[in-house]
Amino acid sequence: MQLLDKVNIIYTEYLSGTSGDFFSQYTAGCSDKIIGFNKVLEFPDHEFTSDKSGLVTIKGVNFPDKDLVDYALNTNLVDLKSLFATFLLWNVRYKTNIKGDDFFSYINSKTLYFTNHPRQSWPMETRCKVFEKKLKSNDITITYGTTLQKIILVPSNFDSFLFMCTWRVFQNKKHWNGEHEFVKQICKNNCESFLSELYEWINSINFKVTYVDPIQGAKNILDVIKNLKFLFGKNVDIALANKIIKLYTEKRIKPSLELIDPYKEVVQQLWNDSVYVNSILPKLKIIC
Numbered sequence: 001m002q003l004l005d006k007v008n009i010i011y012t013e014y015l016s017g018t019s020g021d022f023f024s025q026y027t028a029g030c031s032d033k034i035i036g037f038n039k040v041l042e043f044p045d046h047e048f049t050s051d052k053s054g055l056v057t058i059k060g061v062n063f064p065d066k067d068l069v070d071y072a073l074n075t076n077l078v079d080l081k082s083l084f085a086t087f088l089l090w091n092v093r094y095k096t097n098i099k100g101d102d103f104f105s106y107i108n109s110k111t112l113y114f115t116n117h118p119r120q121s122w123p124m125e126t127r128c129k130v131f132e133k134k135l136k137s138n139d140i141t142i143t144y145g146t147t148l149q150k151i152i153l154v155p156s157n158f159d160s161f162l163f164m165c166t167w168r169v170f171q172n173k174k175h176w177n178g179e180h181e182f183v184k185q186i187c188k189n190n191c192e193s194f195l196s197e198l199y200e201w202i203n204s205i206n207f208k209v210t211y212v213d214p215i216q217g218a219k220n221i222l223d224v225i226k227n228l229k230f231l232f233g234k235n236v237d238i239a240l241a242n243k244i245i246k247l248y249t250e251k252r253i254k255p256s257l258e259l260i261d262p263y264k265e266v267v268q269q270l271w272n273d274s275v276y277v278n279s280i281l282p283k284l285k286i287i288c
Contacts (some may be wrong), residue, residue, distance in 0.1 A: 009084070010034075012115040013128045014153035014214075015197055017167030020115050021060030023153060023214035024250050027224060028061040028113040030241040033233025036061040036113040048251055053090060054173055055166075056251040058244070063087055063114045066147050073130055075233050080134055088112060109233070118201050125204075128152070132207050149210065149230050153200065156213035156286040158271050163215055165191045165267055166256035176259060187263040188270065196276040210287060213252075217288030218245045227287045 009026070014020035028034040038059045063069060072083045088107070089151070090096055098106045118126035122224050128150055155161035168190040170176060175183050210228070217224045221241045225232050260267065271277055 004265050008147045008149070008230075010111055010112040010113045010149045010151065011128065011131055012113075012151040012153065013126065013200065014115065015164075016117060018153050018155070018164045019115075020153055021250075022063040022252075023166060023212070023217070024113070024115055025058055025161070025213045026218060026241045026244045026248075027228065028223065029066055029244070030222055030237040031232045032038075032235040033111050033151065033238075034113045034231070035062065035088060035110045037064050037087075037091070046248060054176075055170065055256065058248065061113055062116075063079075064083075066091050066114070066116050066264050069114070069116070070127075072132060073127070073134065075157070084112060090160060092176070110231075114230075127250070128209070129203055129204065129207070150208070151228075151231075152205065152209045152211050153214050154198065154211055154284065154286065156216055156281070156284075156288075158268060160213050161194075161271055162217040162260060162264065162267055163253055163257060166260045169263075170195055180262065184266060186264050187260065188266055191270050195270060195276050199274070199276045199280055202276070202284070211284050212287045214288075218249070220288065221245065224288055 012020060012024060012266070014023075024036075025039075028036055029039045048058050050056055067191070068083060070079050092103070096106070116127050118128060131148060132150070155164055165187070169187045176188055178186075182204050212224075212228070221238060225236055225238075252279070
């Protein structure tokens, strides 16, 4: 397992609807340093698609099967070291012509990237916390030399939060043109739930992570590159990143904000009164 000793790992965790896939593509997807699957950099004509609700989405940079990672975390049958090595070798084998003496130098210059949601089968811990435990140098699942960078995606202001609420409210297309008071209550319930999840999730993190607002970050990709140097290599396709951001803004962000605009006032009040805003957010050092 000498190979994995020299591979860096970046794990991004985010709640559903908070643009984790979008973030992964305009960062990891446009970085030549990253080894990952579904990288838009490898598929320049990557098309945006619509989910079952009709909201536009884009596939994120990730492992081909996140369930396998969870299986490795839950059992002693497969350890993370072996699983990561398999993903890495598959990627190098089928996507490059690297061989022989060039192999190790190539691997050493790359970083594995994957994402997931915090919910899991460990009642009291998020995936990020389990990875923090598992990916330590003295743990049987990993060996010396491997590093794990953890990114947590959160809203840093009301504008980001408002957009992040849209998927929860309008993933059911019946709510798009529903009776105002009914949708208003749905909006209130879902936004309250989102704020509660944010508080419980962030409050449980007692180890070093990097907090990023993916919506605000999209407004200044150069600032993101500057502040997340561990995510980017020497060659970053800034033009492609800006293209992804422009398309996502036009096809997803703007239409979603139009849907939730009639309920903006109730969302604003929930945001202003929340424990997340008044107790958690002031303590966070959020990039972008």
